[in-house]
Amino acid sequence: MKKKKIQNIAKDVIQFEIEALKNLKKNLGNSFSEILKIILSCKDGKVIISGVGKSGIIGKKWAATFSSTGTPAFFLDASGASHGDMGQITSKDVVILISNSGESDELKNIIQYTSRNKDIKLIGVTSSKDSVLYKNSDAAFLMPNIKEAGPENIVPTSSTTAQLALGDAIAIACMKNKNFTKFDFKKFHPGGSLSVKLKTVGDLMIKGNKVPKINENIIMKKAIKIIDNKKLGVLIVTRKNGYTCGIITDGDLKRIAQKHPNFENIEVRKVMKTNPISVEENTLAASALSMMNLKKITSLCVHNRKLKKKTIGLLHMHDILRSNIN
Numbered sequence: 001m002k003k004k005k006i007q008n009i010a011k012d013v014i015q016f017e018i019e020a021l022k023n024l025k026k027n028l029g030n031s032f033s034e035i036l037k038i039i040l041s042c043k044d045g046k047v048i049i050s051g052v053g054k055s056g057i058i059g060k061k062w063a064a065t066f067s068s069t070g071t072p073a074f075f076l077d078a079s080g081a082s083h084g085d086m087g088q089i090t091s092k093d094v095v096i097l098i099s100n101s102g103e104s105d106e107l108k109n110i111i112q113y114t115s116r117n118k119d120i121k122l123i124g125v126t127s128s129k130d131s132v133l134y135k136n137s138d139a140a141f142l143m144p145n146i147k148e149a150g151p152e153n154i155v156p157t158s159s160t161t162a163q164l165a166l167g168d169a170i171a172i173a174c175m176k177n178k179n180f181t182k183f184d185f186k187k188f189h190p191g192g193s194l195s196v197k198l199k200t201v202g203d204l205m206i207k208g209n210k211v212p213k214i215n216e217n218i219i220m221k222k223a224i225k226i227i228d229n230k231k232l233g234v235l236i237v238t239r240k241n242g243y244t245c246g247i248i249t250d251g252d253l254k255r256i257a258q259k260h261p262n263f264e265n266i267e268v269r270k271v272m273k274t275n276p277i278s279v280e281e282n283t284l285a286a287s288a289l290s291m292m293n294l295k296k297i298t299s300l301c302v303h304n305r306k307l308k309k310k311t312i313g314l315l316h317m318h319d320i321l322r323s324n325i326n
Helices: 003-027 030-040 054-068 105-115 158-177 182-187 193-197 220-230 250-259 285-295 317-322
Strands: 047-051 073-075 094-098 121-126 139-142 213-215 234-238 244-249 278-280 299-303 313-316
Touching: 003 158, 030 121, 030 139, 030 158, 047 054, 047 105, 054 073, 054 094, 054 158, 094 105, 105 121, 213 220, 220 234, 220 250, 234 313, 244 250, 244 299, 285 299, 285 317, 313 317
Parallel strands: 047 073, 047 094, 094 121, 121 139, 213 234, 278 299
Antiparallel strands: 234 244, 299 313
8 A cells, every 4th residue: 555545544534533623623512511500519529430442442541531620530341340340330420431422232231320319410422312321310421423434434433533532522521610720630649750750849849947047147157057957058037026037058168258257256147148039938949940040050959838037948949950950
């Protein structure tokens, strides 16, 4: 087969799927809103998704996407449900069944089971209005009439693409309704590269007693001992009220020594750098690193949203680089 013909086949398949998504977009309406309402009202139960064949594979993707975006969900194998796993469905759960025909034998047992319990909500996703699934659902989404890519309209391609997109649309709509942020998302992805990108200053900063703080009235002789003991190359200078008023770094010591030959008995407040740069603890670590590079510094004071003048932590460039953030 010629290369050009192969590419044309691929383009045709993609075009079929594009048309399927366009049809899906046109069909979004009240049924979508009703499905969203049911899922969002599921406070004390679980969201359980099931399907057979290719629809089952799509169901697994739905469950994974829901769970990672703030809507706890899991996939229930339809065959296993008929052999004991039905016990995973309990009162106040929401069950979502995905079936192109809406007549899959494996799903009928789940439909019957949920129908007996009024506290279980059943959501059906099917392309047949006359199907058992559609007629027995508390809320049903009728998939548009979709032509599959490939010969004879027999291979589930365009239909499963539309099912996948519908699941993503529901998940993201729930996510936005719950005000689920990138920081919430990070909690569910602690081992991925995305989690590294979303690390905040608060995740990496030195805090508590490890933060090298000194009072502004201490003499430089004592300050040098403290900076040597802490081994961080920096001291945060505070007033009696605990507010940060300055900073001294290893690099500053040479400048101070040149300007004040007998500097050891001088009070810190007289030689410190005032108004040190401070960042809010929820700042992305990558942004903090960019700031350090721009300002040509290696440390940042950290504050919370309410009190900018009070340092709650110290972020060192080495802590960022150790986390593989660049």
